[in-house]
Amino acid sequence: MIVLETERLRLRWLTADDAPFMFELVNDPSWIEFIGDRNVKTLDAARAYVTEKYVADYVRHGYGLNLVELKDSGTPVGICGLINREGLQDVDVGFAFLPRYAGCGYATESAAAVLDHGRRTLGIGRIVAITTPNNIRSIRVLEKIGLRFEGIVRLPGDDEDLAFYAHDPNPA
Numbered sequence: 001m002i003v004l005e006t007e008r009l010r011l012r013w014l015t016a017d018d019a020p021f022m023f024e025l026v027n028d029p030s031w032i033e034f035i036g037d038r039n040v041k042t043l044d045a046a047r048a049y050v051t052e053k054y055v056a057d058y059v060r061h062g063y064g065l066n067l068v069e070l071k072d073s074g075t076p077v078g079i080c081g082l083i084n085r086e087g088l089q090d091v092d093v094g095f096a097f098l099p100r101y102a103g104c105g106y107a108t109e110s111a112a113a114v115l116d117h118g119r120r121t122l123g124i125g126r127i128v129a130i131t132t133p134n135n136i137r138s139i140r141v142l143e144k145i146g147l148r149f150e151g152i153v154r155l156p157g158d159d160e161d162l163a164f165y166a167h168d169p170n171p172a
Contacts, residue, residue, distance in 0.1 A: 126166060150165065
């Protein structure tokens, strides 16, 4: 299912057929450094990961992380979308891209579109994001799309401090 399109990108729901791309993404050193090792070591494990994590979110919430592909070629470049993450009261915008597509503006373009889609189409007022404090590229994207640093948080069962950003179009 196509969720939205931007000038250069198409965001659509992931399927088990996207396992080769997800296998590459989750095993990239930058994913492991900033997001963590998901122990996806085979294509079968990648198919299960997509189905159990992403497809399940579409069924449960009607949204989730989407595959980001180039409109002109259909080449998958990353993922971006909204997540209901345990330990956060608000919906979280998340994204990850293969390093060879870094610096092209795809993260900013897709995250801004997802933020707008979340607010206008899904009616979500407050959208947040988390990242490791040393993930400068992600922090720049979050700031470009209008999120502001609110503090440091820890998710349940995690021992890592995370920078917490929020976008609240109607602050109390």
